[in-house]
Structures are given as structure tokens and as C-alpha cells.
Amino acid sequence: MFVFVLILLSIAIIVIKWYLARIYASLYWCWDNxxxxxxxxxxxxxxxxxxxxxxxxxxxxxxxxxxxxxAPTKSNWSEWEPQHIKRGQQCGIAVDHYHRYKEDIELMSTLGCNAYRFSLAWDKIEPIEGQYDQDVLGHYHDVLRELHRQSIVPMITFHHFVHPLWFEERSSFLNSTNSSAFIRFSVDMFKEFQDECHLWCTINEPEVYVSGGYFTGIFPPGRKSQPNEASLVLQNLLQAHVDIYDGIKSIARQPDQHSIGIVKDIFQFDPYHPLNPLDVYISRLLDYAMNGCILDFFRTGSFKWTMPGSTPRTFTNSRAPHTNDFIGLNYYSHFLVRFNPFKPSSFEIVHRQDDSGPSLMTDMAYPLYPEGLYRACVRLKDELPRVPIYITENGIADRCDDRRHLFLRRYLYALSRAINEAGCDVRGYFYWSLTDNFEWAEGYDMKFGLYDVNLQTQERTLRDGAKYFQQVIQKHRAKYQKKIT
Known part of the structure; x- marks a missing residue:
């Protein structure tokens, strides 16, 4: 009997090791440390x-x-800054892209870029409700003209976390009746610029806006642990996207010439230990709340929100599956989730250890994880088939510029595999960002830019770690130019 039990135990250990090996092989590729x-x-x-x-x-x-x-216009973020940004930092003139856009577009051209994604400043365009600042609109016309002069394709975003203070004071997207103001603004901006732009992003990372504003409280309005408010805001944002899409398509002179999509950030939530049912349960719960429910909405038209301690929320919109000509994918990394009953949330975010020690970390609180870009592309292909993908953000915070080269090598390799091996219809890649900038709650501490910026002199300097990106672009474009000629 003892021998029989020992045999069964040995078989179980072998099966478990085989199972874990298969899981880890799919989650982690064999890099060179x-x-x-x-x-x-x-x-x-x-x-x-x-x-x-x-x-x-x-x-x-x-x-x-x-x-x-x-004079600086007032927005949800300008009012939030003084007390809530690291070390009291404030955005100020940032990198003064408003005045230096020609110089910055020239830097894009030097890199070999043929596209640029940017957002319209709703707070500057409409500082007073119903009154558009014609000078600011004229500025964006100038930016678009310069982009076209440099043969750079523009992609415009309507909402990237910031809106006018008058909208915030009316509870912004927490009040569903306010959505009409944002929808009206977006459709009006399309009317204004439709002859100069054909790629449109409605809302940037709705789940990040919701998480920062209504869970962690690091974004305005700074509400912490408010899942019922969070689900309502998310519902209103998703509904607004559908209405903006339909509104634009109904007035466009050439609707088929314009592609409109929402921008979805995907951070995978993976169980720290795949055999721990509590790790698995919590990771799946978080993934569905942040990713799955949104993708389900655009696949089926049905939205379902479930989270412990909150009221379940459901709604349907049969138009939703038909309102993305593309999906903008923002991808940075993943989280490992471990059950911990001693934490207020009952879980914690941890990082993997491998043979070389701690995972290679960015300056943000997450590791390099290029495999996740491949996984995110495949997920979008599987869950939203026939919807093209643009990588609308991907980049690394790297103050010392000692990992950026490695980041670009690995993430672009993962993207190439997603396209060529998995058959993902990815049509573009936008690195975040051209220059260092004001990284929200982190202020100026995080250095994402391909170009380092001296905030005193505003001088731009190409980082050594960015040169691989330039090489890949120029090699790629030269290859096809050679074929043409």
C-alpha cells in the first residue's frame, strides 16, 4: 500500500510539474537575461x-x-494638481509643445515616423460651456497642416483624462446627463477637422480613468473605493463612445473614409500561483472588471459589472458591437495577483522572481513583460474578430536610459510575432512618448520620452536607448521603398 501511494504521489508531482511548465512556457519566453x-x-x-x-x-x-x-484654463487636472502630485509638482508649461510643435514634428520626421497620435485640449477649446476658442482651434489646424507637410498621418483623441472645470463641477461622467456635452464637443470637433484627419479615438483608457478616479483616488475627483460610482462612470463612458461613433458617421461627408475607435488599456491580471484557487479567482475577478466586461460589451452589446461589495450593474446597447472601426491598444505590462487575507483588499500585487533575481523592472511599479503585448493582441483578435488594432501607446519609464533599448527590442519582437505568427491585424505602433512629459500623479519623475527634455531650456536630446526604434523604422520603410523603386 505504501509503495502504491508513493507511486501515485510521484505521478502527481510529475503531472503538476508538467502542467506548470506548460503554463509558464506560454506566459514567459526564453529571453537572454x-x-x-x-x-x-x-x-x-x-x-x-x-x-x-x-x-x-x-x-x-x-x-x-x-x-x-x-492664461491657463481651469480643468479637472489643474484643480487637482497642487495637493495631489508627487512633491507638489505642477504641470506648468510642460514641454511647451503648443509653441514648439513644428520642432517636435521635425523630430518625428527625423526618427522616420509617419504618424502621430495627439489629443485635443477640451479645456482650452471650450473653457466656457458652449463657447469655442477660435484661436485654439486655429492652432490645431496649424498642427495638422504641419503634420501633412511632413507626410505624417494624424490620429486625434477627444478625451484623454482631462476636461473643462465646468464639466467636472457638474460631476462629469458620474452624471449621465452630462454625457451630451462631451458627445456634442466630440462631434463638433469632427466637423471642424474632418478634412484634415481620418483616424479618431473617442476615449482614452476608460477603465484607467475610472480606476484612478473612483478606486485608488490618484486621479480627480479622488474618490477612493467607490465601486458603485466606478461602474456608473464606466457605463456612461461606454455609452458616450457609441453615441459619438453614430453621431460622427451620420454627419461625415465621407463616412467610409473615417475610422473611429475606443482606446483600451490591457494590463493582464495573472495568478501568482496558477495552482492556488484563491489567486486564480481574484485574478479573474480583477481581469473581468478591468478588461473583460468592456470587451464583452463591444462583442455582444451587453455590459455586466460584478465586484464584491458593489451592486451588480448590467445594461445593453445593441449598437455597441458595430461602433469600432479599430481598437486602440495601450499596453505596458501585467500584474501578478496573490491572495492575502491580511490586506484590506484581500490581495496584493507581486512581481516574479527568476534565475537572475527580481524581474527586470521599469521605473513604474511593473516589470518588462513583452509577452503580454503578444497576448493582448491575440486576445483582441479572438474576442473582437475582424476589428483592426493600432498599438496606440507602448513605452517605458527609464530615467537612467539603461533598459529602453531592451524594452524596444523585446516589445517590437513580440508585436512582430503577433502579426506574423498569430495573424493579428495590427496596423500601427505609437510609442509613448516622443518627449518626456507630465506623467499625471507621478509628475515629471517618469521619463518615457524618446527625447530627453531639459525643463529649464526646453532642449530636446535623443536618448541612446531610442536609437533602436529609429533603426527599425528606417530599415522597415527602406525595405519597402526599395521594392517600389
Whole structure:
């Protein structure tokens, strides 16, 4: 009997090890511990992208523009800043992109970029409800003209976390009746710029806006642990996207020439230990709340929100599955979730240990995880089939510029695999961001830029770690140019 039990135990151990090996092999690829030149396992230079692929950088108006030619306008973020940003930092003139846009567009061209994603500053355009500032609108016409002069395709975002103070004072998206103001603004901006732009993002990362504003409290309005408010705001944002899409398509002179999509950030929530049912349960719960319920809405038209301690929320909109000509995917990393009954939330976010010690971390509180970009693309392909993808943000906070080169190598390799091996219809990649900028609650501490910016002199300097990005773009575009000629 003892021998029989021992045999069964040995078999169980073998099966468990085999099972875990399969899981980890799918989640973690065999990299070279930071030294890509070895190329023992993966040749990160082995990448290829479609001929018509867009290569660009991304920005948000508040983070890079500064106030422009007017006195600073008031917004949800300008009122939030003084007490809630690290070390009391304030955005100020940022990197003064409002006045230096020609210089910055020239930097894009130098890199080889042929696309640029940016947001319209609703707070500057409509500082008083119902009154559009024609000078600011004229500024954006100038930006678009310069982009076209440099053969750079624009992609415009209507809402990137910031809106006028008058909208915030009316409880912004917590009040469903307010959505009409945002919908009206978005459709009016389309009317204004439809001859100069054909790629449109409605809302940037609705779940991040909700999480920061109504769970962690690090974004305005700073409400903490308010799941019922969070689910209502998310519902109103998703409904607004549908209405904006339909509104634009109904008035566009050439609706088929314009592509409209929402921008979805995907951070995977993976169980720290795949055999721990509590880790698995919590990770799935978080993933559905932050990712799954939104993707389900755009696949089926049905939205279902469930979270312990909150009231379940459901609604349907049969138009939803038909309101994305593309999906904008923002991707950075993933979280490992571990059950912990001693934490107020009953879980904690941890990071993987491997043979080389702690996971290679960014300056943000998450590791390099290029495999996740591949996984996110495949997930979108599977859950929203026939909807093209643009990588609308992907970048690394790297103050010392000692991981950016590695980040770009690995993430672009993962993206190439998603396109060429998994058949994902990815049509462009926008690095976040061209220059350092004001990174929300982190202020100026996080250095995402391909170009370092001296905030005193506003001088831009290309970082060494960014040069691989330039090489890939120029090599890719030269390959197809050679074919044409």
C-alpha cells in the first residue's frame, strides 16, 4: 500500500510539474537575461511589419502642451494638481509643445515616423460651456497642416483624462446627463477637422480613468473605493463612445473614409500561483472588471459589472458591437495577483522572481513583460474578430536610459510575432512618448520620452536607448521603398 501511494504521489508531482511548465512556457519566453547580443534563444532583430504599417509617437495635450497663448484654463487636472502630485509638482508649461510643435514634428520626421497620435485640449477649446476658442482651434489646424507637410498621418483623441472645470463641477461622467456635452464637443470637433484627419479615438483608457478616479483616488475627483460610482462612470463612458461613433458617421461627408475607435488599456491580471484557487479567482475577478466586461460589451452589446461589495450593474446597447472601426491598444505590462487575507483588499500585487533575481523592472511599479503585448493582441483578435488594432501607446519609464533599448527590442519582437505568427491585424505602433512629459500623479519623475527634455531650456536630446526604434523604422520603410523603386 505504501509503495502504491508513493507511486501515485510521484505521478502527481510529475503531472503538476508538467502542467506548470506548460503554463509558464506560454506566459514567459526564453529571453537572454538582459544581454540581447548573445541571441542564445531569441533573435530580437528577426522582425517584420506590413508595408502600410504606421510608425508614430503618442501624446496627450495636457501632458505636453502647456497653457498655450492664453492664461491657463481651469480643468479637472489643474484643480487637482497642487495637493495631489508627487512633491507638489505642477504641470506648468510642460514641454511647451503648443509653441514648439513644428520642432517636435521635425523630430518625428527625423526618427522616420509617419504618424502621430495627439489629443485635443477640451479645456482650452471650450473653457466656457458652449463657447469655442477660435484661436485654439486655429492652432490645431496649424498642427495638422504641419503634420501633412511632413507626410505624417494624424490620429486625434477627444478625451484623454482631462476636461473643462465646468464639466467636472457638474460631476462629469458620474452624471449621465452630462454625457451630451462631451458627445456634442466630440462631434463638433469632427466637423471642424474632418478634412484634415481620418483616424479618431473617442476615449482614452476608460477603465484607467475610472480606476484612478473612483478606486485608488490618484486621479480627480479622488474618490477612493467607490465601486458603485466606478461602474456608473464606466457605463456612461461606454455609452458616450457609441453615441459619438453614430453621431460622427451620420454627419461625415465621407463616412467610409473615417475610422473611429475606443482606446483600451490591457494590463493582464495573472495568478501568482496558477495552482492556488484563491489567486486564480481574484485574478479573474480583477481581469473581468478591468478588461473583460468592456470587451464583452463591444462583442455582444451587453455590459455586466460584478465586484464584491458593489451592486451588480448590467445594461445593453445593441449598437455597441458595430461602433469600432479599430481598437486602440495601450499596453505596458501585467500584474501578478496573490491572495492575502491580511490586506484590506484581500490581495496584493507581486512581481516574479527568476534565475537572475527580481524581474527586470521599469521605473513604474511593473516589470518588462513583452509577452503580454503578444497576448493582448491575440486576445483582441479572438474576442473582437475582424476589428483592426493600432498599438496606440507602448513605452517605458527609464530615467537612467539603461533598459529602453531592451524594452524596444523585446516589445517590437513580440508585436512582430503577433502579426506574423498569430495573424493579428495590427496596423500601427505609437510609442509613448516622443518627449518626456507630465506623467499625471507621478509628475515629471517618469521619463518615457524618446527625447530627453531639459525643463529649464526646453532642449530636446535623443536618448541612446531610442536609437533602436529609429533603426527599425528606417530599415522597415527602406525595405519597402526599395521594392517600389
Amino acid at each position: 538582459g544581454n540581447e547580443e548573445k541571441r542564445i534563444f531569441i533573435d530580437t532583430d528577426d522582425v517584420s511589419f506590413p508595408q502600410s504599417f504606421l510608425w508614430g509617437t503618442a501624446s496627450a495635450s495636457y501632458q505636453c502642451e502647456g497653457p498655450g497663448d492664453r
